[in-house]
Amino acid sequence: MDSSFDSSGIARPLAPVRPLAEAGRPAVARDTQGRAPTRKSRWPARLDLLQSASGLFLAVFLIGHMFFVSSILISHEAFYTVARFFEGAYFLAEPRPWLVSVVVGVVLTVFIAHAWLALRKFPANFRQYKAFSEHKAMLRHGDTGLWWIQLWTGFALFFLGTVHLYGMLTQPELIGPYESADRIWTGSMWPLYLLLLFAVETHGGIGLYRLALKWGWLEGRDPSASRRRLRIAKTLFSVFFLGLGLVSLLAYVQLGIAHADKAGERYVPPRAAVVKLGELEFALSRRPGG
Amino acid sequence: MMTKNTTKGPRALTLRILRSSPSEGVTPHWQDFHVEEAEGMTLFIALNEIRETLDPALQFDFVCRAGICGSCGMLIDGKPGLACRSLTRDLGPVITLAPLPVFELIGDLSVNTGKWMRGTAERLETWIHSTREADLTAVETPMEPELAEAIYELDRCIECGCCVAGCGTLRMREEFVGAIGLNKIARFRLDPRDERSDDDFYQLIGDDTGVFGCMSLLACHDVCPKGLPLQTQIAFLRRKMVASGV
């Protein structure tokens, strides 16, 4: 009579059965169930950490990325400067677009790693998918809904992000005010960017919020109050970057329309900018190791 | 005990109940029952009235009818909650009631939470593990009062299963231990009388059916009728288990 539910049979896994009790055992149960001989793998812990780390990395990267991309709002030169900066124009003798490819390569790797790690959390089959979506509809619970959004945006990112990254990887030299604007407008990439923008800002915002809850960051004295504040912060985050992204995208689109007839022409910064650039170059080259 | 409400008459309530009887092959279907609302009426009172006057075969589980035993968890308008302490006045005129998902369905609103909970207890070994035999006649080992209170805070779980039913992860992956299981581990981890180390706990919950399976949906935290600090406990445990595992 060792099974605990003779009448119903246990559905959940049981610890291994230990030998029958011997008489007069101590009044406190010992560690009696006997450990499974195999130790548990350390990988689940590592993967969980990596999933979060990759998400965090991407989110932080994207914050920076959005500011760089939106430098178009300052001026064409500003964006040009940023683009050349990443090609190493100010450290090296001349811009090296392959440097961007390397960065893209790194980001792409993290991106794929994150996607792969997160994919473990996807519904594995239709039954699971249905169970969750029914559950969500019935429960109408905020954070459960957020996860569902994250799932779908993540799914979308998989395609949208890949296309974008592939472009950046293969044509790193084609980043610049006109080049980008042409790609967006004349190259008809704007719908993709629009979707990508929405997807990534929602996904990233929710991701960061959930990251904080998942690891218990910023819990403070009153965790439920902190959670309310985090939710607000999350919304502000998404709204801000969406707004910034939309305005920038609009700027690219306008520039793209204006530049449509000269599509394919590379941007050459005006002289003043080159002079300024020279100064900057000078300043930068004096940095140790620069 | 119907009472006259001076301003407007008592509300007519419709209880829309998901009926089923797996043993007889009766598949789930909705059935409406009408009762007149009474002052201070809880779902416990309403359901018993239905059973006494309308359908003696209606199945549901109540034990303490005071919100302390955890028997009466069900989906009330889609949300897991304790029926015995849900006042009808806090609900609309049409109240839908369904059995908790995940658990084995016995019939109508009755599910086998006991079996699931026992399985969890065996799987997670939710008891004090100690190698020392307690000397019952000796003065007990002291414990900091604050620590005792902190343990009780986590010990208050009544195994109602609301968190289980509220967890989307569990709905997808039934082998997930759920918030209740994680909370139990947190409880024993806190208890100095339990001699298990973090490494021991890692053996129990250090995988994707354990703490790493939780996707921080937090419905568990939000539906727990006892207000257990599940959100912070799971996060805490995750940090500890990562520290122990990595």
Place this chain on the structure above:
Amino acid sequence: MRIIYTDVLVVGGGLAGLRAAVGARRRGHDVIILSLVPPKRSHSAAAQGGMQASLGNTVKGEGDNEDVHFEDTVRGSDWGCDQDVARLFVHTAPQAVRELAAWGVPWNRIKAGDREVIMDGKRVTLTEGQAAHGLIAARDFGGTKKWRTCYVSDGTGHAMLYAVSDQAVAERIPVHERMEALALIHEGGRCHGAVVRNLVTGELTAYVAKATCIATGGFGRIYRVTSNAVINEGIGAAIALETGVACLGNMEAVQFHPTTIFPAGILVTEGCRGDGGLLKDAAGHRFMPDYEPEKKELASRDVVSRRMEEHIRAGHGVKSRFGEHLWLDITLLGAAHIDGKLREVKEICQHFLGIDPARDLIPVRPAQHYSMGGIRTDARGHARGLKGLFACGEAACWDLHGFNRLGGNSVAETVVAGMIVGENMADFVESAAGELQVSTALVRECLESEQAKLDTLLHGNGTESGAELMRRMQDIMTDKVGIFRTGELLQAAVEELQGLLVRSRRIGLRTRRPGANPELVTAYRVQKMLKLALCVAYGALQRTESRGAHFREDYPRRDDANWLKRTLATWHDDFQTLPTLDYEALDVASMELPPGWRGYGARNAIEHPATAGRAAEIDAIRAAFGHADRFTVQQALMPFDHLIPSRFRGRNARLGETS
């Protein structure tokens, strides 16, 4: 024919049953527990206030020991208890608390230094000593000389039940849930197990065991207004009664708890008053000191309940649409205390009354709460009249509580009795008498006869409604066999109940489903419950005195001369409509504490002829042992060591006590 064999069968997964099962299991025997519900849902979980054990850690418990606890218990029982059992109990209770501590119960602990408490409506500062820091704390409870009630906030029963239940899991004791014992299998004065119905499938199974233990809790649900869970229907006690050989003791001793919320009957713990809460009437007047100047709100439960009803009768109740009630005021304890130590109370007030007890008064009125009566056993927990049958916990009349149980003594009893009965069952199983010798013919017969009864209900052409009979019975009990009893009312109750019992033989069902069928369950249970109700009502009618919770307005005095005896009820054949009552005299000559005044309530008992003689004898013994320690004196007065299982014989160490 489905038969399951085991060494020990424990019917009931509450504190008592679980602890007994763990005890027997640790002695190496196979144990199966049956329960109507998952064990952790048993009503033991509802105990809020605490568990009494004379640890004497806190300042207000200083000087507490077994002797003081013993006296409180015997006085509380109005001398109705078995003093051997009371001794055994007070001796083992500290061990029980400490064992539970080792099993993980997060007992509230003492913090050294100053602490503000409310006593008698006033703020008082208590200073706990450094040596006590971190030891198990205790609170004040009604009817005790010392602060002795160990507690876990106000979820004591919950914490205890979970710890013990987890131990049962650790011991891998199978619990067969949603199983109901319907009858005992017995022959020639020997019990062989039980016929058990699966509440989901309706299937009957015979559980054959060397030792059977009934730990099915109280039977409060024979009353309409009760603090008890809806499963506390006393079927365990009823099936013992139905054997015709085992008997139920003191069934008329029913306790009413002073503070259950009105009108739902949900309990708010005595700890509310222990921690300083006050009872008030419609005018906001604190009335208890008028009646009980000494103990006030903290007199024993029977006294407080009666005074409350008396006060309502005198026209001081608060009128509401459901009837009259009084107020419990805990606002003076402050929100911090309520949030920390009275959380369940707070939740109950919020969810069932929609009020905040830190700001609002709680509407309360007494309700049925505890069954002192039950299956009569000896001090070893062995049922009278049926070998191999044991009983413990609220289902038993081991007779620790006599005619009134002290708050906090019940959960303590469940665990202590579990410890003791577990050992005794193991002894029995290991002894020659414990051999299993049962014929399958007997088992078949029992199964068939139970099946036949169910079939009659399911397929017969009865016309009575079980639910209706149940409601009537509950109303009769609450209206006529309540706090104040009179011969007239009791007579009427007995007659009506007899009528209901006869009608209950003709119950018909609308649902003929054999498995999960709540209507069927109500039907067979009400048949059994009516017998219990009759034992209570008839016992109360016959007992023409007032003792503890049994209060006869027509016989308001305690009558030791005629009634210092225990009622024993048997039910020989199924066609009886009244129990057969016998009486078992309590032996004054062997009492350690001969009858006297309780220290509260009326002081008008009719003395037993042997009391004076025994009192003189005791004085002589005490004088003779002038310098001896308290253990030696006690031993001379009323030896009880032989009743303690050997593993619990050691002396309890205490902070301030070197022995």
